[in-house]
Amino acid sequence: MRKNEMVGFVTTYWDERDNLVLCDPIPDMDWDWLESMGDDSAIVEMLDYHLGEGYEMLQPEELGALTAAPIVGYGVQRDDEGNFIDAEKVWWLANYALILVWEELKKGKKVVFQLAEEE
Numbered sequence: 556m557r558k559n560e561m562v563g564f565v566t567t568y569w570d571e572r573d574n575l576v577l578c579d580p581i582p583d584m585d586w587d588w589l590e591s592m593g594d595d596s597a598i599v600e601m602l603d604y605h606l607g608e609g610y611e612m613l614q615p616e617e618l619g620a621l622t623a624a625p626i627v628g629y630g631v632q633r634d635d636e637g638n639f640i641d642a643e644k645v646w647w648l649a650n651y652a653l654i655l656v657w658e659e660l661k662k663g664k665k666v667v668f669q670l671a672e673e674e
Contacts, residue, residue, distance in 0.1 A: 563604025565660060575627060575646040575668040577601070580660045589657040597657040598625050613639065618671075624651040627668055645671040 557568035566579040589597040599612055606612065613626040617639040620626065630643030646668035659666050
């Protein structure tokens, strides 16, 4: 078993550098449906199971990030008003402007969200 492997609509695991890897979509994935909703929404749908198990989609402005890249957090802490405080892990899709996540997975490729550097 791979590190922190979790299976839902897609399989995720953390590689040797703790990057978040998405791969192996379910065989009957509705690719047309995912394509119709746009990549950010498709990522949320594909990670639906994971989002209930400690993963959370984060908005760049919550982190002070100057990017439009999709960002995933794990072990996210929030205050009583729901404001971001911290996360155990934060990953971002560095090549978000060059790929569509659902399309890469459909082709049988892996998609890697890079572990964010701590500042």
